[in-house]
Amino acid sequence: MHRGSDLTMPDPWMPQAFKMDVGDHAPCDPAFPAKAIAHITADRRATAAAPLDLVPFANLKSFFTGSGKGRAPHILWDPFTGAFAQFFPATSRSKALFDAAGGVRTNRAGKVVIQIEALFFPHCRVGGQVFGRLVDTPCEGWDDLNAWIRSWGVPDVWPMGRPAALSRNTCPVGIWTSRGGWYAHAHVPENDHVDPGSWPEFAPRPEPPPGERRFEPFPGVSFFQPGRRSPVIAAMRGRLIAEDCDRYTSSTGIDVWGPGDVRSYAAWQQKLGLQGASADGRPGRFSWDRLGVPRVGL
Incomplete structure (x- = not known):
């Protein structure tokens, strides 16, 4: 992945x-x-x-x-x-x-x-x-x-x-x-196929209405370093707990990236069906987009 x-x-x-x-x-x-x-x-x-x-x-x-x-x-x-x-x-x-x-x-x-x-x-x-x-x-x-x-x-x-x-x-x-x-x-020139026969219309590009609930974009792999403090991490923790992926052992430092976040995020990756290096607890774009972390402050 x-x-x-x-x-x-x-x-x-x-x-x-x-x-x-x-x-x-x-x-x-x-x-x-x-x-x-x-x-x-x-x-x-x-x-x-x-x-x-x-x-x-x-x-x-x-x-x-x-x-x-x-x-x-x-x-x-x-x-x-x-x-x-x-x-x-x-x-x-x-x-x-x-x-x-x-x-x-x-x-x-x-x-x-x-x-x-x-x-x-x-x-x-x-x-x-x-x-x-x-x-x-x-x-x-x-x-x-x-x-x-x-x-x-x-x-x-x-x-x-x-x-x-x-x-x-x-x-x-x-x-x-x-x-x-x-x-x-x-x-396509040089080819003789007749497919696909149909294809969906191009997707619209709507702008979300003002005040509509938004999600945190993926902040990049380098964001998730030991000791990183951010309200984004606290919001992520809340989503992991809601998804029954709570592997935390402490209720302190909820906005600091640490071992509990790694364990809990790995549980989320496994829930998505990921394995091996793709389920090592380090967030990637695929799993982050599916977690739906609320945008901080909204």
């Missing part, structure tokens, strides 16, 4: 994603505008008359870190749960597109070319319900994904139109090389 990050710069690893680095990084081409590519996994063939169960997220994680490394995207997204796994940093090309020798370098033609595989196939069955299109799913986590990709300068536009059907619409090379934004796999 990715840990802290510089809040003033785009993060190469999506803070909400499980970091599953497969290595073999290679640069993109900054001579071209930033892009995002939308795919679906389409890993089973189903019909309205014969739906099939969705393949588990863990299976696809294992595939893209194993035998499917050579076809891995940047991000695997489960639109039913909001889970993410990331296999390459945003600054590297990934390998989810066919790239012809001497062609338009489909995986690299942009300052970034961030590729997303949504865990979905038409007529998949989840919890007894059948879903014909990606946009029919809950699209959990889409706001976080859209925001992270925006942070890399990818504009909220579809140069070839937002996908609305499983059909091919190959992008002219002139548009591909000159216009940033979102492209369907069905749009």
Whole structure:
């Protein structure tokens, strides 16, 4: 799991994603505008008359870190749960597109070319319900994904139109090389796929109303040093206790980072399903954002 990050710069690893680095990084081409590519996994063939169960997220994680490394995207997204796994940093090309020798370098033609595989196939069955299109799913986590990709300068536009059907619409090379934004796999030159068939609308960017309750942003890994005194630590302690992760042995120094905070925060990380070095009691962005520490003074 990715840990802290510089809040003033785009993060190469999506803070909400499980970091599953497969290595073999290679640069993109900054001579071209930033892009995002939308795919679906389409890993089973189903019909309205014969739906099939969705393949588990863990299976696809294992595939893209194993035998499917050579076809891995940047991000695997489960639109039913909001889970993410990331296999390459945003600054590297990934390998989810066919790239012809001497062609338009489909995986690299942009300052970034961030590729997303949504865990979905038409007529998949989840919890007894059948879903014909990606946009029919809950699209959990889409706001976080859209925001992270925006942070890399990818504009909220579809140069070839937002996908609305499983059909091919190959992008002219002139548009591909000159216009940033979102492209369907069905749009990418040199490829022959028709996915994703649909994609959610871009997430709104609302400003919170004045006085609305806000949460403390992640202060960074270096903030959590022994002896650090801050009302943020006291607010965090209250949330850990509320989440039944109280491993404190003293009621004094509630605003000072110490061993009780480490034990209690590790319990919170374990509650989120983290293990090993990702559950060592040192806060990272992923776990902090999910804890929801109230902003001090509000």
